[in-house]
Amino acid sequence: xxxxxxxxxxxxxxxxxxxxxxxxxxxxxxxxxxxxxxxxxxxxxxxxxxxxxxxxxxxxxxxxxxxxxxxxxxxxxxxxxxxxxxxxxxxxxxxxxxxxxxxxxxxxxxxxxxxxxxxxxxxxxxxxxxxxxxxxxxxxxxxxxxxxxxxxxxxxxxxxxxxxxxxxxxxxxxxxxxxxxxxxxxxxxxxxxxxxxxxxxxxxxxxxxxxxxxxxxxxxxxxxxxxxxxxxxxxxxxxxxxxxxxxxxxxxxxxxxxxxxxxxxxxxxxxxxxxxxxxxxxxxxxxxxxxxxxxxxxxxxxxxxxxxxxxxxxxxxxxxxxxxxxxxxxxxxxxxxxxxxxxxxxxxxxxxxxxxxxxxxxxxxxxxxxxxxxxxxxxxxxxxxxxxxxxxxxxxxxxxxxxxxxxxxxxxxxxxxxxxxxxxxxxxxxxxxxxxxxxxxxxxxxxxxxxxxxxxxxxxxxxxxxxxxxxxxxxxxxxxxxxxxxxxxxxxxxxxxxxxx
Amino acid sequence: xxxxxxxxxxxxxxxxxxxxxxxxxxxxxxxxxxxxxxxxxxxxxxxxxxxxxxxxxxxxxxxxxxxxxxxxxxxxxxxxxxxxxxxxxxxxxxxxxxxxxxxxxxxxxxxxxxxxxxxxxxxxxxxxxxxxxxxxxxxxxxxxxxxxxxxxxxxxxxxxxxxxxxxxxxxxxxxxxxxxxxxxxxxxxxxxxxxxxxxxxxxxxxxxxxxxxxxxxxxxxxxxxxxxxxxxxxxxxxxxxxxxxxxxxxxxxxxxxxxxxxxxxxxxxxxxxxxxxxxxxxxxxxxxxxxxxxxxxxxxxxxxxxxxxxxxxxxxxxxxxxxxxxxxxxxxxxxxxxxxxxxxxxxxxxx
Numbered sequence: 001x002x003x004x005x006x007x008x009x010x011x012x013x014x015x016x017x018x019x020x021x022x023x024x025x026x027x028x029x030x031x032x033x034x035x036x037x038x039x040x041x042x043x044x045x046x047x048x049x050x051x052x053x054x055x056x057x058x059x060x061x062x063x064x065x066x067x068x069x070x071x072x073x074x075x076x077x078x079x080x081x082x083x084x085x086x087x088x089x090x091x092x093x094x095x096x097x098x099x100x101x102x103x104x105x106x107x108x109x110x111x112x113x114x115x116x117x118x119x120x121x122x123x124x125x126x127x128x129x130x131x132x133x134x135x136x137x138x139x140x141x142x143x144x145x146x147x148x149x150x151x152x153x154x155x156x157x158x159x160x161x162x163x164x165x166x167x168x169x170x171x172x173x174x175x176x177x178x179x180x181x182x183x184x185x186x187x188x189x190x191x192x193x194x195x196x197x198x199x200x201x202x203x204x205x206x207x208x209x210x211x212x213x214x215x216x217x218x219x220x221x222x223x224x225x226x227x228x229x230x231x232x233x234x235x236x237x238x239x240x241x242x243x244x245x246x247x248x249x250x251x252x253x254x255x256x257x258x259x260x261x262x263x264x265x266x267x268x269x270x271x272x273x274x275x276x277x278x279x280x281x282x283x284x285x286x287x288x289x290x291x292x293x294x295x296x297x298x299x300x301x302x303x304x305x306x307x308x309x310x311x312x313x314x315x316x317x318x319x320x321x322x323x324x325x326x327x328x329x330x331x332x333x334x335x336x337x338x339x340x341x342x343x344x345x346x347x348x349x350x351x352x353x354x355x356x357x358x359x360x361x362x363x364x365x366x367x368x369x370x371x372x373x374x375x376x377x378x379x380x381x382x383x384x385x386x387x388x389x390x391x392x393x394x395x396x397x398x399x400x401x402x403x404x405x406x407x408x409x410x411x412x413x414x415x416x417x418x419x420x421x422x423x424x425x426x427x428x429x430x431x432x433x434x435x436x437x438x439x440x441x442x443x444x445x446x447x448x449x450x451x452x453x454x455x456x457x458x459x460x461x462x463x464x465x466x467x468x469x470x471x472x473x474x475x476x477x478x479x480x481x482x483x484x485x486x487x488x489x490x491x492x493x494x495x496x497x498x499x500x501x
Numbered sequence: 502x503x504x505x506x507x508x509x510x511x512x513x514x515x516x517x518x519x520x521x522x523x524x525x526x527x528x529x530x531x532x533x534x535x536x537x538x539x540x541x542x543x544x545x546x547x548x549x550x551x552x553x554x555x556x557x558x559x560x561x562x563x564x565x566x567x568x569x570x571x572x573x574x575x576x577x578x579x580x581x582x583x584x585x586x587x588x589x590x591x592x593x594x595x596x597x598x599x600x601x602x603x604x605x606x607x608x609x610x611x612x613x614x615x616x617x618x619x620x621x622x623x624x625x626x627x628x629x630x631x632x633x634x635x636x637x638x639x640x641x642x643x644x645x646x647x648x649x650x651x652x653x654x655x656x657x658x659x660x661x662x663x664x665x666x667x668x669x670x671x672x673x674x675x676x677x678x679x680x681x682x683x684x685x686x687x688x689x690x691x692x693x694x695x696x697x698x699x700x701x702x703x704x705x706x707x708x709x710x711x712x713x714x715x716x717x718x719x720x721x722x723x724x725x726x727x728x729x730x731x732x733x734x735x736x737x738x739x740x741x742x743x744x745x746x747x748x749x750x751x752x753x754x755x756x757x758x759x760x761x762x763x764x765x766x767x768x769x770x771x772x773x774x775x776x777x778x779x780x781x782x783x784x785x786x787x788x789x790x791x792x793x794x795x796x797x798x799x800x801x802x803x804x805x806x807x808x809x810x811x812x813x814x815x816x817x818x819x820x821x822x823x824x825x826x827x828x829x830x831x832x833x834x835x836x837x838x839x840x841x842x843x844x845x846x847x848x849x850x851x852x
Contacts, residue, residue, distance in 0.1 A: 118764075119696065120692050120766035121692070121764045121765055121766045122692075122695060122696055123764070142696070143696060143697070143698075144696060164642060165642045165646070167640055171640070172639075175613065175617065176640060178617075178646065178649070179613055179617050188829075192825050193825075194823075194825060194826060194829065195823070195826075198762070198804065198805060198806060199764045199804040199805070200762040200763050200764055200783060200804065200805040200806065201609065201610060201614065201762060201780065201783050201784070202614065202653075202762050203762075203806060204806050204808070204819045204820040204821075204822060205819070205822050205826065205827075205830050205848070205849070205852075206650055206653075206654055206658070206830050206833055206834075207603075207616055207649055207650050207652060207653055207654075208650070208829075208830075208833075210616055210646045210649035210650055210652075211645055211646060211647070211649070211650045213646060214642045214645070214646055215645055215646075219645075231695070231696050231697050231698045231699075232698065233698050234698040254557045255557075257557050257558075257559060258556060258557035260580060260670035260671075260673065261670070262669065262670065299698070299700070299717065299718075299721055300698060300699070300700075300720075300721040300724055300725065301724075302718075302720035302721050302723075302724045303700070303717060303718045303720055303721030303724075305720070306718045306719070306720050306721070307718065359638040359639065359640045359641060360638060361558055361560070361637055361638060362557070362558055363555060363557070363558055388640075391638075391639035391640055392638055392639060392640075393639070393640050426636060426637055426638070427636070427638050428636055428638055428640075428641040428642075428643050429643050430641070430642050430643050431638070431639075431640035431641060431642065432640055432642060433642070434642050435642070435643055435644070439643070442643075443643060443644065446643050446644075447633075447643075447644060450626075450630045450631070450632055451632050451633060451634065451644070454626065454632055454647070454836070454837070455644055455645055455647075457836035457837075458645055458647070458833065458836050460832075460836065461829065461832035461833045461835070461836045462829065462832075473644075474644065474645075
């Protein structure tokens with residue numbers, strides 16, 4: 001069952017259902033003309049985010065330039081009960097920024113300034129439309145950087161990173177977005193300004209900073225962010241280790257962590273992924289290996305050499321068939337270049353690919369990878385695995401052709417089965433991409449009705465009318481009842497003991 | 502068989518029906534913290550035990566009543582630790598109380614706070630309904646991050662049952678350096694060092710001396726020690742423990758103890774009394790008789806907040822919230838506890 005793009009049926013109150021033309025008129029009256037788009041051609045670029053299989057046109061796109069304009073937009077929409085979907089760079093992979101029919105798409109793209117770099121306290125104050133990488137670039141002259149590094153960091157916005165609690169290759173050691181931000185300025189749907197968190201390490205009252213992080217635009221609109229900056233490591237090396245089975249590579253991940261070392265990054269590519277990458281960029285990955293691990297170690301020069309020696313020994317004991325250690329920065333970059341080009345490499349291999357994002361307890365790695373291989377055969381769709389092995393965050397890439405009738409639907413069904421497998425071993429349906437619209441059905445597998453009810457109650461505390469990004473992230477109980485019914489029909493329910501509705 | 506959890510469920514459901522307050526109690530080691538609460542005591546110290554611990558997963562799952570000391574010794578046997586170095590404040594400290602209070606020790610600025618290591622929580626809401634948020638995995642963005650929101654909520658949102666924590670390996674080498682210096686000079690040094698790639702894991706200033714701890718591999722620690730300079734402290738383990746547990750002489754006596762949380766490079770606070778810097782300057786402990794309004798205003802002006810941590814006056818403990826923020830937090834509380842029965846008033850009179 002494919003989730004359909006949300007419309008204003010998700011809104012809890014319909015007191016003043018206003019004619020569509022009227023809200024556009026009001027927006028035009030209150031904002032500069034170039035900040036409001038409403039013709040079909042103007043709306044088209046905003047019809048999807050990074051999950052381009054889902055498309056929908058909003059009623060209007062508002063691109064404010066000042067805080068007051070954001071507030072005005074929210075207040076007008078709130079009083080007219082018009083939904084609002086906030087959008088950063090639109091690189092999200094779960095349809096979180098997909099427009100809502102009859103709603104306003106609020107682009108924060110023009111909030112693109114770095115307001116302050118405080119070198120003494122090691123923080124940066126930035127607007128939400130600033131790209132992730134530009135923060136590290138601005139901090140670089142001071143020997144500092146912003147740690148979370150999602151693979152889209154060149155393009156993705158920090159506001160979107162907060163909304164999704166973005167991770168990246170280095171979050172194994174340095175944490176996710178939630179661990180690396182200090183303070184948010186937020187506007188509620190009523191246009192009220194809230195300061196969440198503080199410039200200190202904590203703040204009084206409930207930890208709303210954690211609650212806002214990863215809330216996918218359902219609770220408020222972020223207008224300013226203070227992030228922590230870390231000292232750039234003095235030195236880093238990458239170990240490239242080859243294995244003759246995925247199981248052995250998985251066991252080597254466990255052995256590395258068990259040895260008492262937390263690598264800065266620990267990534268796994270399986271054979272189909274290695275071959276795709278080598279065809280694309282020729283980084284020197286061994287194409288005959290069943291899997292490779294890329295293990296980055298950083299710290300002071302003395303520290304790194306000690307760690308490299310230790311990890312090399314662990315990987316050898318774990319059955320590595322070949323080990324290379326980057327000799328200089330150029331080689332380190334080359335080792336990473338393959339990993340970083342994995343997604344575009346898939347794009348060459350297959351007309352379309354679909355990237356999943358489940359996270360599992362690491363000890364079930366081999367079991368889940370085998371399960372994925374079985375599902376791949378069952379559906380006749382090839383799957384490559386390139387993922388954050390150190391923290392158990394899988395990114396199976398399903399290769400398909402959208403022009404083959406029915407193949408997209410089968411791909412999505414296969415994706416759903418993979419996520420349910422992740423939940424069945426105690427994992428989650430999304431590690432860093434978010435639920436958005438894409439995984440809304442699988443939320444019904446991960447959470448029961450009481451838990452979903454609590455999520456909706458939290459949403460109500462922030463947004464009583466349910467206007468912010470309606471229909472995303474948290475499914476209605478009604479949707480879950482329908483989805484559950486369908487799955488019982490297939491007889492494939494992963495957790496029969498779970499409560500159904 | 503009736504388990505302790507069954508009885509907690511019944512107690513909460515009944516209390517919610519009657520709108521009669523419940524005071525959640527674990528080991529009672531942190532009962533001094535927050536505002537006093539009146540109500541029927543719900544003792545949860547019987548819900549104990551480590552549920553799951555596979556060291557190579559870097560995750561430990563335990564019931565809320567598990568003694569903190571048991572948890573720590575289990576981890577230590579595998580050369581691992583709770584990275585947020587929580588204070589116990591007494592031998593009876595439990596995991597549940599530790600997470601409900603959300604307090605973190607000297608390592609906090611470098612490894613993270615209690616909430617940073619909470620991966621998942623199973624809890625009972627005020628109606629006694631069992632809820633699971635988060636899980637045992639390192640990364641999870643499905644649903645709102647309520648397990649982190651519950652951390653530090655002082656039992657006012659839900660009764661914590663089972664807690665999944667990320668743990669880390671202990672450093673194989675630790676070294677503490679000390680030197681005589683003023684408070685202002687210590688703040689400057691701490692913040693300069695924190696911007697360098699050196700393996701700091703604690704930094705405090707008390708009684709005219711600064712103390713910094715380095716943790717990591719021997720080679721890196723020794724190289725950093727040589728560049729920072731200072732005298733090696735032989736009793737380092739004891740020193741950091743007594744800082745964490747507030748058993749240093751600084752913490753003795755009856756003068757009110759304030760905790761001020763600030764941007765770390767903030768200059769020394771000008772108040773009558775004594776100051777201890779922790780967290781590289783980001784956490785300042787004050788012993789002062791100055792009026793609450795004055796302490797709070799100083800904290801606010803510096804971009805932080807002040808907590809009346811230990812005092813005979815327990816009426817207003819935490820920094821006042823802006824009106825819009827308080828209203829939002831009241832609505833959030835009501836979403837878990839509509840009848841307002843869970844530790845009412847422990848954090849704020851209105852929550």
